[in-house]
Amino acid sequence: MSVKILLADDHQIVVDGLKLILSSNEHFEIVGEVENGQEVLDFLENQKVHIVVLDINMPVMDGITCAKKIKSLYKHVKVIILTMYAQKSFIEEIIQIGIDGCLLKNNTGKELADAIDRVHSGRSYYDQIQSFSSDNEEVKQHKLSERELDIIKCQAEGLTSSQIADKLFISLHTVKTHRKNILKKLDLHNSSELIQYALNNGII
């Protein structure tokens, strides 16, 4: 029986490429292509899928959030994350969520195919990432809370602290406290570094 694969990436040309890479393997079957996390969930409602290949940086719903929902709603569906950067800060989260595989986009197509085979057979596939997963302690300290992520997202939109306060219905003091904690956790020192970090780590 062929492995039913759903591709989720907002760049059509990447999807076209992945499709061709995977179609060279005859027991792979691309059952769908979608552009964001929400569409993944919509798709899974109606179609049988073995493996979802997820881009981390997608509009509407990002890959990590999507993976979380997949794993809580469809335990049997395997998830492979495809990402542009080595996203250290997410490794702990990725493992905790139970994501089955993780590859950088500078892997080769063959490695993706290998990862799919491996994951489909119930094992996991982490490339260039084993090194991180050992020292859980430190990683854990870097993990941000949901509310802290809210703050970052608002700030990335260019909102000032008081605008964020209004939007989230909290006090200006609270916003400042959150950002203070974020900067401390991540060892950053100003908003420029924060936005850079957030973009490079798939937070926004």
Next chain:
Amino acid sequence: MSVKILLADDHQIVVDGLKLILSSNEHFEIVGEVENGQEVLDFLENQKVHIVVLDINMPVMDGITCAKKIKSLYKHVKVIILTMYAQKSFIEEIIQIGIDGCLLKNNTGKELADAIDRVHSGRSYYDQIQSFSSDNEEVKQHKLSERELDIIKCQAEGLTSSQIADKLFISLHTVKTHRKNILKKLDLHNSSELIQYALNNGII
């Protein structure tokens, strides 16, 4: 005679995909794959290439800088830019440099093949971009000077204004003036928006 194509993208999986997409067309020949702009120039020194397909966001040397050098050193070599975002701010520059084609990564593989055919036959291919190129006036106002780009890059590193001043050997006042002008030109209002803009437009 087949069209000799050089692919330049730092994501191997995208390159693998492009290769497969293009190899379905028998008069295309992928003569090389490289990871950054410098390698493109090295390659062109020794090999005959008709068309270079360039990613904008590459390490070591970005796509725009590379395209400039290609066009000044090898007038006969055609350049097609492949980019993640609609990079409004670069359109004027792209046209001025004489880049032959520009596609977003959310185009399909077939569109890339069409673009290559079109460019190879001496025409140009701009997708979703014609709309910008008409009103040159406004675009020109958004163009940033070299020094302004320096300031942005420093700020993206997390440097404060006085640190930037020290690094560039100019006065704190000058740094502030530059940033003020940048924000005004781009109609942005704080550093978070600026960094976001810079990352989305290939400035950093």
Next chain:
DNA sequence: GTCAAAATACCCCTAAGTAGGTATTTCCAT
């Protein structure tokens, strides 16, 4: 129920950024 983490909110103070000017010099192109 208890404990810890998260979210909330306030205080202080200093540093930095934002926004409006004006003005000079340097450099390139017509």
Next chain:
DNA sequence: ATGGAAATACCTACTTAGGGGTATTTTGAC
């Protein structure tokens, strides 16, 4: 050589961010 853009520098003023506290309430896990 002359105009215009770019880079430089300074002024005032106001706002925002950054960094140090402390403290309460809410929430979820065990």
